[in-house]
Amino acid sequence: MLDCRDEVLFYTKQLVQIESIVNTLGEKEIAHVLYSMISSFPYYKQNPLHLIKSPTIDDKLDRYNVLAFVKGTKKSTSRDTVILIGHIDTVGIDDFTQLSDLACNPDELLLALKSEALPDAVRAHADSGEWMFGRGTLDMKSGVASNLFLLRYYSDHPEELEGNLVFLAECDKEDSSNGILSALKDLKLWREQHGFDYIAAINSDFAAPRHEGDENRYIYKGTVGKLLPSFFITGAETHVGSCFEGFDPNLVAAELTRQIDYNPDLCNEALGEVTLPPVSLKQTDMKPLYTVQTALAAYVYYNFFIHSWTPSDVLEKLRGQAELAFQNAINLYTDRYRRFCILSGEAARNIPWQSRVMTFAEMERVLLAANGDEYKDSIESFKEQLLHDESLDVRMFCAKVVEEAWKWMPDKSPAIILFYSSLYSPRVEIEGKNAKEKKLISALDQAVADIQPSYSKPIKVRDFFPYISDMSFIAISDDEESLEAAAKNNPAWGSKLFVDYQDKRDLNVPVVNIGPYGLDAHKRYERMEMRYSLEMVPNLANLVLKYVLEKQG
Incomplete structure (x- = not known):
């Protein structure tokens, strides 16, 4: 040795x-x-x-x-x-x-830590002389x-x-x-x-x-492997004084997190090993300021580990989870609305909303079919302008692009748009x-x-x-189709985010x-x-x- x-x-x-x-x-x-x-x-x-x-x-x-x-x-x-x-x-x-000033000074940090009340395992390591902290x-x-x-x-x-x-x-x-x-x-x-x-x-x-x-x-x-599947959720806005005239996208976001967070059905087993399940990394609505109007949209994203699944596989699995969450939210809304109507004596109306989930690539196809080059030129110009906003990380950049694209949708009834918003x-x-x-x-x-x-x-x-x-x-284990799915469903691809996977394939x-x-x-x-x-x-x-x-x- x-x-x-x-x-x-x-x-x-x-x-x-x-x-x-x-x-x-x-x-x-x-x-x-x-x-x-x-x-x-x-x-x-x-x-x-x-x-x-x-x-x-x-x-x-x-x-x-x-x-x-x-x-x-x-x-x-x-x-x-x-x-x-x-x-x-x-x-x-x-x-x-x-102790931030000592975080990068292992010897002095160790002395300082020893003077603190430490968890038993940490104390044992600090006293052993065989562990370096920092x-x-x-x-x-x-x-x-x-x-x-x-x-x-x-x-x-x-x-x-x-x-x-x-x-x-x-x-x-x-x-x-x-x-x-x-x-x-x-x-x-x-x-x-x-x-x-x-x-x-x-x-x-x-x-x-x-x-x-x-x-x-x-x-x-x-x-x-790691993906960041993201969901842009649109609702039907309303004044809070008429809350049942709208549909709150935050309710769908909450159901989505309940459906996905820590879900063992979304663990990927390969070669006898199992990934950790997905977990939420962000959940927010898109309102910039306080108003008494319900949110127009919400945004959530999750860490997602994979061993053998491809980006395409993950999109399809999460499409199913999103459809379940959307329907659960509608069912909950419907039940509570009817109970309210009984309490208040108001006549109940029919609930118009249905579960509606599409990927970003699917939405883009709809938009291009409906609006052609007008949409294409407009969204590219929007991305170019958005690049000047240095406060936006790639994840919020993606959310802003989807939010802008949504304005062009012919059918604006509540929906979930599923996409990736970070590096794969x-x-x-x-x-x-x-x-x-x-x-x-x-x-x-x-x-x-x-x-x-x-x-x-x-x-x-x-x-x-x-x-x-x-x-x-x-190294590389994905085929071209898998990498293309990750790219086509990332709103930042080619503008704020690009990876030349050919370099990786060439090296491998x-x-x-x-x-x-x-x-x-x-x-x-x-x-x-x-x-x-x-x-x-x-x-x-x-x-x-x-x-x-x-x-x-």
Whole structure:
């Protein structure tokens, strides 16, 4: 085993101490620091063109990825190349409250935490001397530090490397994945310039217990996919003094959330593993100010994980859920209206509304058929103007586009419009479909078997990384039709949002995740177990790297 603990610990602290919160100047700073660190390695003094600091594409922020490579000399003719991946941004630090100033200083933070009343498990870890606390320690600067160690090691010992090693540290994973999407261009360029054949990738995002009492340290083949299905709900507005003359879209939104939130029927099982169910991330109406008129429209969206379903599959499943929710809302409205009529002595009228659900693509077809180029030109002009409103994130941008499109609908009776309002992070399944996948799986199994005797806790391999990761943009499991469904049903596609999935398809490298172990990522007590993270992780990644390269050709 490589003696790596002290060096990985040093790199981890160096990186954690830079407050690189996503969408801040800290992302720029950490890229500069990382670039300077690698520049100081003897190999890069001799080979400066093997290291770049690459600006992200179409980015309003001044952000960079850092990429470096080592050409191995053990078999100098080998084109086989392994990519080590890690993101250098973090989420914010507001959850540290009065300790925010120490969130990125692990040593001082630990001392401060020890003086607080801590949960028992946190207290035990704080007192053990084997856990590092702080923002980014787990997610995922210790993983980047592991990759940095391997880059430094092989830059000092290229004669031990049979093939080539590429190091990639990217920004903006925690928001829009612009870092990894930009890096695909650089990886493709290097493939052409240097003749690299990318045979495998190792991501170094964190692993955590799957349930209380879970002692396993997990390694993952492939990753979960993530969608953001969204619903624009129109009602029939009325004065609150005549509430039963209208239909409140917030009632439908409430029924929709009741139907979808935590629903096990919407868990996706594949390869014996099950996704978490969807959960609401936003629920609001579209009224900008207080009035005594009921809302014209409501807007809700949900996190949705997938293992094997496609964006088309999810739309059809959620269409069914939306139809149920709409009908439930009508039934509830009808029952309460009739009860009110009995109480008040008023004569009941017939309820005119019916369940009505369509996708954004279906609505667009109706609008184009009814209005032709007039609608098309108008909505494109509206999107162009909307791009100037920097207060809108892509999700609210989509809602505004659907709201504007709705004005053109010939039939404005209450409806639900179903669409996607964010980036699709595609699922990745690594099953051994081809020679590269088989080699990677074999190398991973052998590496775990070699390392396990040196570590007391079980190291287990699973099929799907359960969180959003940059693995989604390295390999591809979706076909063209699936990706097209995600694009056509996203109102921001081609204006505020665009992903060149062809870059991903061109690269398509089988990927596994070997990362640090810890708890409470994105929380105040974020912490990383040092023995596994600083010793086992670099050695596991190193063995996978060696076995994959040595077993080729």
